[in-house]
Each structure stands twice: as C-alpha cells, then as structure tokens.
Amino acid sequence: MVDVRDNAVPTVDPLTGTALLDHASALAYNIGPRPAGHETENRARSYIRKTLHAMGIEEVKAQPFQTPDTWGYALGTPFALSLGGLILSRLGWPGRILGGLLGGAAAYLTWRAASGMRQPLDQVAPQKTSANLIVRIPSAGRPKHKVVLLAHTDTNRHRDSFSNQRKGMLAQTTTALMGLQAAGAVAQVIGNRWLTRAIGAAQVAGVAAILADERGPYVDGANDNASAVACLLGLANTLNANPLKHTDVWIVFTGAEEVGLVGVHTLLDEYGDQLMGAYFIDLEMVGRGQLSYVAEHSGFSTLSSYAPDPESVALVERTAIAHPSFRVSGKKVTMLDETAAVRRRGYKGICLVGLEVDGWPANWHRDTDAIGNLQPEALERAARFTLATLQTLDAD
Ligand SMILES: [Zn+2]
Structure with a gap:
C-alpha cells in the first residue's frame, strides 16, 4: 500500500x-x-x-x-574602567574628577550587565x-x-561562583562589586588617598575572582x-x-x-x-x-x-x-x-x-x-x- x-x-x-x-x-x-x-x-x-x-x-x-564568547568581559571591562580611574587620581583634581566619573560609569555598567541590558564595553572584547x-x-x-x-x-x-555553597550569594556578590566601584568614585572625588588605595586593592581582588571564575571549561x-x-x-x-x-x-x-x-x-x-x-x-x-x-x-x-x-x-x-x-x-x-x-x-x-x-x-x-x-x-x-x-x- x-x-x-x-x-x-x-x-x-x-x-x-x-x-x-x-x-x-x-x-x-x-x-x-x-x-x-x-x-x-x-x-x-x-x-x-x-x-x-x-x-x-x-x-x-x-x-x-x-x-x-564569555561573560567575563561584561563584568571585567567595568573593573578596568574603574581601576584606570583610580590611577588617574595621581594627576591632581582634574584626574580625580575624571576618575570619579569613570568609577561611577563602571558601577552603572556592572548594574546594566547584572540586569540583562546591553553592555556597550563588550565591543572591546574579541x-x-x-x-x-x-x-x-x-x-x-x-x-x-x-x-x-x-x-x-x-x-x-x-563556574565556582555557581557551586552549592556560593550560588546563594550571586546577587549580593555583584552588588558588592558595584558598591566597590561606586565607593572608589566617591573616595576619589573627596580626595581620600588611603580610602582610594584600599578600594583599589579590593578591586584587584575582585578582578582576580572574576578571572578565576573564567578558568572553568x-x-x-x-x-x-x-x-x-x-x-x-x-x-x-x-x-x-x-x-x-x-x-x-x-x-x-x-x-x-x-x-x-x-x-x-x-x-x-x-x-x-x-x-x-x-x-x-x-x-x-x-x-x-x-x-x-x-x-x-x-x-x-x-x-x-x-x-x-x-x-x-x-x-x-x-x-x-x-x-x-x-x-x-x-x-x-x-x-x-x-x-x-x-x-x-x-x-x-x-x-x-x-x-x-x-x-x-x-x-x-x-x-x-x-x-x-x-x-x-x-x-x-x-x-x-x-x-x-x-x-x-x-x-x-
Ligand atoms: Zn540558559
């Protein structure tokens, strides 16, 4: 048939x-x-x-x-911006103002990435x-x-950040990173060198954590x-x-x-x-x-x-x-x-x-x-x- x-x-x-x-x-x-x-x-x-x-x-x-090809750029590029801003504080008050602006922009861009909005800095990634x-x-x-x-x-x-022990803190961790970037911006504008350095060191630790998370297959x-x-x-x-x-x-x-x-x-x-x-x-x-x-x-x-x-x-x-x-x-x-x-x-x-x-x-x-x-x-x-x-x- x-x-x-x-x-x-x-x-x-x-x-x-x-x-x-x-x-x-x-x-x-x-x-x-x-x-x-x-x-x-x-x-x-x-x-x-x-x-x-x-x-x-x-x-x-x-x-x-x-x-x-990885989301490390979405979180990592604002950090680069923020750290770059902290270095600018060595250039006197114009550098501090510019650094403060970069820090603020970094916090905003991290928030965008965490919220599912486009990350404009992705353009610099391969x-x-x-x-x-x-x-x-x-x-x-x-x-x-x-x-x-x-x-x-x-x-x-x-990703280690998604382990059973750590995934409950995902949202809080990113919020802390944003807070660090915003605090760095404020420390610079008010010209507190020690606070700026402490925040810079904490940011380096943050970048290291992001890089560690990027090593997983x-x-x-x-x-x-x-x-x-x-x-x-x-x-x-x-x-x-x-x-x-x-x-x-x-x-x-x-x-x-x-x-x-x-x-x-x-x-x-x-x-x-x-x-x-x-x-x-x-x-x-x-x-x-x-x-x-x-x-x-x-x-x-x-x-x-x-x-x-x-x-x-x-x-x-x-x-x-x-x-x-x-x-x-x-x-x-x-x-x-x-x-x-x-x-x-x-x-x-x-x-x-x-x-x-x-x-x-x-x-x-x-x-x-x-x-x-x-x-x-x-x-x-x-x-x-x-x-x-x-x-x-x-x-x-
Ligand atoms: Zn999915």
Whole structure:
C-alpha cells in the first residue's frame, strides 16, 4: 500500500520524552559544549536546521551577529574602567574628577550587565560570529495573536561562583562589586588617598575572582539549554503539522545568551516593531525538576530584579489551572535570562524553568550539566505545557 500522507505530518508524536531526549543528546552529547560564537555553536545550528528541514520546514532564517564568547568581559571591562580611574587620581583634581566619573560609569555598567541590558564595553572584547535561527509558523486562519518561543543554543562555563555553597550569594556578590566601584568614585572625588588605595586593592581582588571564575571549561549544557532547544524542535514539528487557528508562532533559537543575552537583543533590534504585543515564552533549563514559571527573577544583583507581565502570568495561570496534572506554579527564582531583555525593552514575556526541590535549576553552570542528568519526563512536561499554553491563547 502506498503511504499518501504528507511528509510534514509526523508519524510519531514529536513531544514524547524519548523523542525530545534524542534532540538533547544530539546537542549536548554528540556536539558537546557550545560556547557563543564557536564552531560547535554553529554545529548546533546546523543540527537544528537539518532537523527542521526533515520536518518539512524549509524556511529557516539565520540572523548573524557579532559577540564575545564569555561573560567575563561584561563584568571585567567595568573593573578596568574603574581601576584606570583610580590611577588617574595621581594627576591632581582634574584626574580625580575624571576618575570619579569613570568609577561611577563602571558601577552603572556592572548594574546594566547584572540586569540583562546591553553592555556597550563588550565591543572591546574579541568578537566572534553567532546567529539566531528564526522559524515562523503562521496561523491557519485569521491571526489574532503572536507568540515568540525562545531557547538559546550556547552554553556557559563550569563556574565556582555557581557551586552549592556560593550560588546563594550571586546577587549580593555583584552588588558588592558595584558598591566597590561606586565607593572608589566617591573616595576619589573627596580626595581620600588611603580610602582610594584600599578600594583599589579590593578591586584587584575582585578582578582576580572574576578571572578565576573564567578558568572553568565550557559545559555540555544538557539542561542549559539543550533541553529547551529540544522542546522547541518538538513543538516546531507539532505546530508545522497542525498550525494554531489564530496564533502566529515564531520559534527562535538564539545564539550567545550566556555572554549577555546578545542573541535576543539582536532579535529585538531587527524585529522589535513586528513583535510588540507578542507573548514571549522563554524556556530555560526545563530538562529536570518541577516545571514552574518564574514569578520574579532576581537578576544578578540585588537591584536587578524583574518580573513577567500580568497578561503572560494570567495566560500561564489559566493553562496551569486547566491542566492541573502539570503542577505548574509561579516561583521566585535567582536567575538572569532572556526574559530580562524582553521585559526591560517593554515586551510581554515569561520564563518557564525546571526547578529542583531546593528551588534552583539543576546543575546550573556546573560540569554535571550532562545528558545523563536529564529526565525525559521533565522534557515532555515542558513541551506539552508550552503547547497547552499556546492552545489556551489560541482559544481566546
Ligand atoms: Zn540558559
């Protein structure tokens, strides 16, 4: 008998835990660590593109951009500015004023980085080429809503600052660094040489800590964020075969998230006008633990928190109530993710994340973030809950 089915229609359910785990393995095990702008991040994009083509999705738009390959620059360059400023105090009062300004600018730039805003000093870092991959699945009928699904392809380093002992202090540590830069600025302007020297010494210690944190190898990123990419691939397959009636869906595989949300900022730079009013749903580390939505994100300083918009919360809450078996609820989480860029630039957005019983995402920026530590059922829950959320919106 001849099979006359359109080959765009999946013959097996693309949202099973096993199917999703296959995608995650291809990325986190076969390809492995995927630093922003490196060849392996590019290989991850090739895998995504090839997989989408096999589903019958031909149009995959690449949006290339330049990026640093580690976030050390985002924290390190303000320090360089601040230390440079401290040295200027030797040049009398004009040097002190200028040094004070540089110190103030350093504190402000550190705050920007901790808050998920663009870091202008990144331009001085060595640049590599990364890209976003964008797929659009238009609604079958008259479009009433637009959703953007986000998952990043790149991976971070194994970081001591994310150990169980230290991660609870992440936001406080960055705030202390900012305070040091601001205090250095004040000490200079008032001309207190001893205070300036003490703060300079403390800053050198801060730089040393940042450099130590930069020595870790890049991680496989099975949970962060091959898990989310896998879910988006499964959803692309499902939605391409059965588009929603009134909802246009953009599926965006971003590059260079771990170095300062460069991919999502680039997406908004080019497509921001078209996406105003869209619901952004960011999937982060959904491969293990209890699926939750982030009701409040800390950012990476005590002055950097942000939250999803009320409409997105209402949408996710309605879905959670209609599907109690997912047991999804809102949690306050220490994290900085693409939702920061989305929210700070005035868009609607919410983040779905898997949380362990201790309230943290599993194996975050640790070398234990490997394929063997993913739970297929967690992947499946994330993909199916995301689909259910899209269907809730579509029925409106
Ligand atoms: Zn991530």
